[in-house]
Amino acid sequence: MARTAGSHSGITGPRVREAALRLFAQHGFAAVSMRQIAKEVGVQAGALYNYTPDKQSLLFDLLKGHMDDLLTARQAVSWPPDPEAQLEHFTRFHIAFHLERPEAVFISYMELRNLTPDNFAVIEDLRRRYESALEAILQTGRDTGVFQVPDTKITTLAIIAMLTGVNTWYRSGGRLSQHEVETIYWDMVRKAVT
Amino acid sequence: MARTAGSHSGITGPRVREAALRLFAQHGFAAVSMRQIAKEVGVQAGALYNYTPDKQSLLFDLLKGHMDDLLTARQAVSWPPDPEAQLEHFTRFHIAFHLERPEAVFISYMELRNLTPDNFAVIEDLRRRYESALEAILQTGRDTGVFQVPDTKITTLAIIAMLTGVNTWYRSGGRLSQHEVETIYWDMVRKAVT
DNA sequence: GCTTGATTTGAACAGGTGTTCAGTTACGCT
DNA sequence: AGCGTAACTGAACACCTGTTCAAATCAAGC
Numbered sequence: 001m002a003r004t005a006g007s008h009s010g011i012t013g014p015r016v017r018e019a020a021l022r023l024f025a026q027h028g029f030a031a032v033s034m035r036q037i038a039k040e041v042g043v044q045a046g047a048l049y050n051y052t053p054d055k056q057s058l059l060f061d062l063l064k065g066h067m068d069d070l071l072t073a074r075q076a077v078s079w080p081p082d083p084e085a086q087l088e089h090f091t092r093f094h095i096a097f098h099l100e101r102p103e104a105v106f107i108s109y110m111e112l113r114n115l116t117p118d119n120f121a122v123i124e125d126l127r128r129r130y131e132s133a134l135e136a137i138l139q140t141g142r143d144t145g146v147f148q149v150p151d152t153k154i155t156t157l158a159i160i161a162m163l164t165g166v167n168t169w170y171r172s173g174g175r176l177s178q179h180e181v182e183t184i185y186w187d188m189v190r191k192a193v194t
Numbered sequence: 195m196a197r198t199a200g201s202h203s204g205i206t207g208p209r210v211r212e213a214a215l216r217l218f219a220q221h222g223f224a225a226v227s228m229r230q231i232a233k234e235v236g237v238q239a240g241a242l243y244n245y246t247p248d249k250q251s252l253l254f255d256l257l258k259g260h261m262d263d264l265l266t267a268r269q270a271v272s273w274p275p276d277p278e279a280q281l282e283h284f285t286r287f288h289i290a291f292h293l294e295r296p297e298a299v300f301i302s303y304m305e306l307r308n309l310t311p312d313n314f315a316v317i318e319d320l321r322r323r324y325e326s327a328l329e330a331i332l333q334t335g336r337d338t339g340v341f342q343v344p345d346t347k348i349t350t351l352a353i354i355a356m357l358t359g360v361n362t363w364y365r366s367g368g369r370l371s372q373h374e375v376e377t378i379y380w381d382m383v384r385k386a387v388t
Numbered sequence: 389g390c391t392t393g394a395t396t397t398g399a400a401c402a403g404g405t406g407t408t409c410a411g412t413t414a415c416g417c418t
Numbered sequence: 419a420g421c422g423t424a425a426c427t428g429a430a431c432a433c434c435t436g437t438t439c440a441a442a443t444c445a446a447g448c
Binding site for chain 2: 394395396397398399
């Protein structure tokens with residue numbers, strides 16, 4: 001037996017990435033074998049190499065895709081003029097975007113050390129780009145006197161760490177709606193910088 | 195050749211744990227083999243099993259030890275009476291304690307999914323105990339009217355996520371001293387809850 | 389100095405790893 | 419209807435995995 005019924009590149013390709021994403025998030029990159037991914041897709045391990053040159057690239061593509069999505073989404077929405085409204089917008093955007101794709105977020109934080117140095121540098125650069133967007137908001141707010149932050153760089157990292165932390169506990173259908181969570185976090189962020 | 199010169203249980207035991215901690219933090223639990231740990235200690239892989247029943251227990255003992263240290267250290271210091279002073283104390287304590295042992299902190303966040311369900315439950319319970327200490331401070335502060343927090347549980351998790359985030363970027367000898375960092379974070383925490 | 393027991397070796401076990409490739413099969417196109 | 423090729427299989431490669439255990443060796447107590 002060789003090619004299976006209904007096989008198609010446009011179908012198998014995405015399924016490989018989806019299976020890898022789910023398995024990497026669940027067990028970790030190093031703990032997942034190519035044969036496990038193949039089994040999930042319903043294919044032999046060798047067939048995966050039609051869709052990725054190697055396991056490392058599979059991980060990198062997932063992280064790179066996630067960061068691209070993040071930066072694209074940020075640029076796609078229209079941003080209000082004043083810093084405080086921008087900061088609220090950023091807070092709600094960050095929480096909403098990250099809660100929408102918990103697995104990609106998870107491996108983007110957990111599997112950085114499994115990237116080759118070259119691949120790591122690419123991802124880190126994209127992340128810095130995202131952080132700069134927040135820092136620019138804080139900087140403008142401080143210059144115009146609406147924010148009181150002693151160190152915009154640290155405040156940037158602190159806010160992002162706090163917001164991303166939502167992913168560790170939030171489950172839809174729980175005590176609070178996503179919008180309520182956003183509002184609570186926005187309340188803390190606003191007070192922390194004003 | 196069998197037993198090597200100068201071999202002693204009281205020496206090799208700690209060295210096994212130290213090597214495992216360093217390697218797990220650097221490459222991840224699943225990516226590190228018992229033979230790698232043994233090489234770091236200067237011993238054959240089989241000898242490790244005098245000090246741990248298996249690889250899983252090695253990980254669990256590291257995480258358990260870290261959480262015990264954390265809870266013990268928190269109880270060891272004397273705590274001020276009023277909630278605001280307590281919160282400042284907690285903020286500085288958390289940052290200082292975590293910056294002192296970055297590797298243990300790292301694996302405590304990264305390798306939870308590699309614990310067996312039983313072991314995971316133990317660690318999670320210890321973590322909840324630590325979080326409860328912060329939540330109690332917030333609760334008291336809200337009851338006495340000095341804190342304005344809409345949801346103590348969420349604020350607890352938000353603050354801890356923010357504070358632990360320091361470990362991702364702080365390097366001693368950098369632009370800011372540890373005490374300056376503590377002060378900046380305390381400024382944000384204080385404003386966020388009052 | 390000898391014995392006892394703790395400590396470690398080195399080999400073995402059964403199975404798993406990422407990756408390659410010749411051969412086979414089913415799909416898309418004419 | 420038949421051909422070309424994209425898609426996939428199954429086996430193989432060389433090596434690594436956690437764990438066990440008889441045998442060898444060293445440290446300590448008498």
